Amino acid sequence: MYLVEAKALADGELAQAPSTPLPSDRWESFPFSRLSHHGSACCDLAREWVIAADYAQLNGGGLASGPRWLRQKYKWGPSAWPMHWCEVVRLDTIDCGAHSALAHEVFAARGLTCFPGQLVQRYSTDATDQWRGSWEAAQSSCHWLDGEHIYHEATALLVGEDKLQIWDGSAGTWINPRQGRGYGSVAAVRIFADAPLAQHPGFHWGEQRIRPNVWNQIA
Amino acid sequence: MWLAGIFPQGHPNLLAPAMGALKRIAKPAVEAHHGLPVKVPTFVSTDLPDWDLHAFCREHNWRVWLKGPYYDAARTPTWDSFVAARDALAKVWSTDRLFLQAHVTGYEESVMLAAYRGELLDCVSMRKRDITPEGKTWAGDIAPVQPEFGEPLRAMVRELDWTGGGELEMVRDASGELWLLEMNPRFPAWVHGATIAGHNLPALLVEAAAGVPARKSQAQASEFTRVVLEVPVREDYPLPPLAEPLAGAVGHSMKHPSGLTSLAERLHKSNPELIELVEDMSEGADGAPQLPDSFLHDIGGYDLAAVQTPQFLYLDSTAGTLFERASQRARRLSSNEVQVVSGYSIKTNPDERLIRLALDNGFLAEAISLLEVQKALEVGFRPDQVILNGPGKWWPEGMMPKERLHAVFCDSIADLDRCVAAMAAGEMSSRHVGIRLRTPNVVSRFGIPLDSPMTFGKLVDAVARLPEDSAFGVHFHMASSNIGVAQWWHLFESMLKWCESIERLTGRTIEILDMGGGWFPDDWHAADDDRFARAVERVKAALPGVRQIVSEPGKAMAQPSMAVAMRILEIQEHEDDYVEAVVDGSIAELPMFAFQPHRILRQCADTGALQPLGRGKTHLMGRLCMEHDIVASNVALPDGTRAGDVLIFCDAGGYDRSMSYVFGRG
Numbered sequence: 001m002y003l004v005e006a007k008a009l010a011d012g013e014l015a016q017a018p019s020t021p022l023p024s025d026r027w028e029s030f031p032f033s034r035l036s037h038h039g040s041a042c043c044d045l046a047r048e049w050v051i052a053a054d055y056a057q058l059n060g061g062g063l064a065s066g067p068r069w070l071r072q073k074y075k076w077g078p079s080a081w082p083m084h085w086c087e088v089v090r091l092d093t094i095d096c097g098a099h100s101a102l103a104h105e106v107f108a109a110r111g112l113t114c115f116p117g118q119l120v121q122r123y124s125t126d127a128t129d130q131w132r133g134s135w136e137a138a139q140s141s142c143h144w145l146d147g148e149h150i151y152h153e154a155t156a157l158l159v160g161e162d163k164l165q166i167w168d169g170s171a172g173t174w175i176n177p178r179q180g181r182g183y184g185s186v187a188a189v190r191i192f193a194d195a196p197l198a199q200h201p202g203f204h205w206g207e208q209r210i211r212p213n214v215w216n217q218i219a
Numbered sequence: 220m221w222l223a224g225i226f227p228q229g230h231p232n233l234l235a236p237a238m239g240a241l242k243r244i245a246k247p248a249v250e251a252h253h254g255l256p257v258k259v260p261t262f263v264s265t266d267l268p269d270w271d272l273h274a275f276c277r278e279h280n281w282r283v284w285l286k287g288p289y290y291d292a293a294r295t296p297t298w299d300s301f302v303a304a305r306d307a308l309a310k311v312w313s314t315d316r317l318f319l320q321a322h323v324t325g326y327e328e329s330v331m332l333a334a335y336r337g338e339l340l341d342c343v344s345m346r347k348r349d350i351t352p353e354g355k356t357w358a359g360d361i362a363p364v365q366p367e368f369g370e371p372l373r374a375m376v377r378e379l380d381w382t383g384g385g386e387l388e389m390v391r392d393a394s395g396e397l398w399l400l401e402m403n404p405r406f407p408a409w410v411h412g413a414t415i416a417g418h419n420l421p422a423l424l425v426e427a428a429a430g431v432p433a434r435k436s437q438a439q440a441s442e443f444t445r446v447v448l449e450v451p452v453r454e455d456y457p458l459p460p461l462a463e464p465l466a467g468a469v470g471h472s473m474k475h476p477s478g479l480t481s482l483a484e485r486l487h488k489s490n491p492e493l494i495e496l497v498e499d500m501s502e503g504a505d506g507a508p509q510l511p512d513s514f515l516h517d518i519g520g521y522d523l524a525a526v527q528t529p530q531f532l533y534l535d536s537t538a539g540t541l542f543e544r545a546s547q548r549a550r551r552l553s554s555n556e557v558q559v560v561s562g563y564s565i566k567t568n569p570d571e572r573l574i575r576l577a578l579d580n581g582f583l584a585e586a587i588s589l590l591e592v593q594k595a596l597e598v599g600f601r602p603d604q605v606i607l608n609g610p611g612k613w614w615p616e617g618m619m620p621k622e623r624l625h626a627v628f629c630d631s632i633a634d635l636d637r638c639v640a641a642m643a644a645g646e647m648s649s650r651h652v653g654i655r656l657r658t659p660n661v662v663s664r665f666g667i668p669l670d671s672p673m674t675f676g677k678l679v680d681a682v683a684r685l686p687e688d689s690a691f692g693v694h695f696h697m698a699s700s701n702i703g704v705a706q707w708w709h710l711f712e713s714m715l716k717w718c719e720s721i722e723r724l725t726g727r728t729i730e731i732l733d734m735g736g737g738w739f740p741d742d743w744h745a746a747d748d749d750r751f752a753r754a755v756e757r758v759k760a761a762l763p764g765v766r767q768i769v770s771e772p773g774k775a776m777a778q779p780s781m782a783v784a785m786r787i788l789e790i791q792e793h794e795d796d797y798v799e800a801v802v803d804g805s806i807a808e809l810p811m812f813a814f815q816p817h818r819i820l821r822q823c824a825d826t827g828a829l830q831p832l833g834r835g836k837t838h839l840m841g842r843l844c845m846e847h848d849i850v851a852s853n854v855a856l857p858d859g860t861r862a863g864d865v866l867i868f869c870d871a872g873g874y875d876r877s878m879s880y881v882f883g884r885g
């Protein structure tokens with residue numbers, strides 16, 4: 001997420017909306033994060049390395065295994081955007097946008113169908129206040145914090161015909177599709193699919209149905 | 220099981236399955252699982268010869284579990300850990316009949332059931348959400364069992380006429396497939412966790428048996444966790460004293476076998492026929508290995524009575540056939556665009572007879588030192604048939620041939636810079652100059668590392684410094700016998716990806732690909748051409764500039780080509796049929812004893828017949844005064860074996876020969 005663009009979108013969205021009945025409304029027009037490429041050897045090398053290293057670490061395991069090695073390489077924390085390939089490989093802390101962008105790249109390079117994913121999660125104002133403190137200290141945008149809700153990015157993987165699994169690269173875990181309303185629970189999910197899957201009537205994520213390109217409210 | 224033994228047909232007051240049902244769920248075969256949407260991970264009985272067990276471990280990338288007949292499992296990632304775990308488990312269970320089962324990676328989940336006289340009363344599914352270091356459930360979530368599992372489960376319970384609790388332990392792999400690890404004839408430890416979620420299965424079982432309606436259990440949550448509680452100890456039931464630390468031992472460790480193991484051990488001893496349950500599944504094998512006819516033919520050609528032991532025996536026709544077969548395979552795999560050629564790794568066994576066979580069969584010679592290059596040239600290789608490799612390629616100084624070599628692979632960036640300088644100064648010349656890649660994710664000290672974008676960047680920069688008038692190439696090497704066959708092929712795919720990246724980033728075309736090695740003979744020779752033909756096609760597709768593929772079978776050539784003959788010096792019988800026999804050979808002649816089994820033959824002193832040694836309670840002790848000089852464990856000496864008899868350890872022509880050392884010879 002580009003800081004300036006993100007902030008403008010977030011503020012603009014908020015100003016236009018007369019009320020916010022859904023926590024995801026604040027992030028209605030938010031784009032998902034992508035890594036930038038300098039168009040030169042520096043980023044070529046970094047990208048080639050990430051893709052080849054990802055395949056190497058599979059060790060003969062299933063292609064649909066989550067790339068936990070990326071979570072082992074990177075801590076989760078504030079990042080500056082835009083972020084280039086040659087930059088991300090030199091960092092040791094990255095935010096959820098960078099985690100999910102990397103996971104998306106490696107799943108796609110393994111030949112799997114995957115989608116950038118956005119989530120709204122419920123935490124507590126105590127938690128979001130603490131994160132606001134760390135993000136402000138790092139002079140990073142706090143556009144992702146809103147009261148007890150947070151905006152989060154993840155990667156949705158298509159399994160079989162129409163089943164989804166959602167990989168939370170920042171945590172190094174698959175998100176449980178069985179959701180309550182507790183701490184860390186998922187309030188809404190949006191995945192971005194291009195044609196022909198953009199018209200899909202709804203993928204199965206556990207018992208939930210996820211339509212592409214719109215926010216899906218989770219019970 | 221003990222109860223079932225007393226009441227084989229069951230008992231009205233006994234809410235447990237009958238013997239017939241127990242037999243059909245015995246681990247790990249779980250015969251009764253048919254119909255359930257699960258697979259069972261491959262397993263073998265440890266009745267098989269060691270040779271075959273080693274093959275099973277290689278086939279499954281050494282991700283295997285050694286399991287006791289009822290309980291207990293140990294991961295055995297190496298041969299010596301397998302041998303040690305087998306000894307320990309066999310002692311606990313008083314049987315050699317254990318199982319070796321392939322590991323399945325994934326998330327663990329279970330289904331608990333309660334049934335009464337073949338009627339499924341309820342079942343519930345649990346996914347482990349937190350686990351103890353031993354892999355036991357600490358927290359979990361509970362969900363209803365899906366009909367596609369529940370319906371066949373109902374049919375299975377009916378067919379087994381099950382009474383009592385039960386648990387199916389499973390793993391769900393990355394592709395969503397369920398693998399059944401075992402079925403336990405009891406309620407699991409998390410039975411109360413399910414009650415929290417509204418499924419009180421023991422209550423339903425008692426209800427069915429007693430006819431007294433159970434109180435409806437209320438779901439409080441769908442997830443449960445355990446906690447550690449400290450509670451007051453009642454004065455009338457005080458704590459027992461702590462056991463005395465073992466004298467001279469470190470700390471207060473009192474590792475007792477777990478309660479279940481020691482209980483099973485007692486049951487097993489008081490009721491030995493119960494082991495029948497396990498024995499049913501093995502076919503009365505004696506653990507004696509199969510030996511190729513050519514071994515027997517070649518060994519039979521020696522006058523063993525006259526052999527000064529310990530002595531390496533060269534197996535002439537065996538070696539000849541191996542090289543010929545490799546040469547034919549290389550020819551079959553070659554085409555106009557890509558030539559496939561074998562490389563003989565001199566270090567695996569520098570015996571001149573083998574190097575000559577390599578030369579005669581169109582191999583290239585792979586050397587890791589200038590002494591090895593010299594040896595190859597002495598046997599008759601031309602310099603342009605020699606590949607120079609490894610970190611010691613400049614040793615000993617001053618022996619680098621002036622003529623053009625076939626290929627040189629640089630082991631580090633410093634080595635690469637030295638080679639570039641030497642070639643510029645005319646001190647070295649090679650048709651191909653390339654790099655050896657360090658295998659990422661598999662520990663290795665060799666080659667140029669790829670473990671970070673920075674090191675990868677240095678590699679790319681270094682390749683740019685290689686002379687343009689030599690063709691570029693890549694070499695990688697990892698012992699397939701250590702990492703396993705499937706993992707080796709994954710590594711091969713992974714290496715092709717790195718090679719593609721290197722081509723894109725450097726603009727240099729890879730023209731020679733040298734792939735090693737360390738193949739276990741059976742894996743190399745038994746694999747059909749198809750697997751290798753597919754690999755050649757993969758290389759062509761990924762790296763269209765490759766003109767030559769050098770494949771290094773490594774010890775697959777050398778290992779079967781020699782055996783070690785030794786004589787029995789004395790035989791000592793101990794309690795419980797344990798026998799210790801001392802031989803005049805030792806681990807100095809068999810330094811690979813910890814890494815691979817050796818097939819052993821005894822020559823009958825009366826008939827001269829060669830008899831393979833099966834499994835038994837004899838340990839063969841080497842002649843060295845070293846505690847770990849045990850050249851074979853758990854073998855059986857044929858009847859009539861006596862001091863002076865000759866034993867032949869086959870499969871000793873690889874590193875056993877080249878790494879054998881002089882010790883205890885005065």
Ligand SMILES: [Zn+2]
Pocket residue numbers: 037038039040041042043044084085086087
């Ligand atoms: Zn860049």
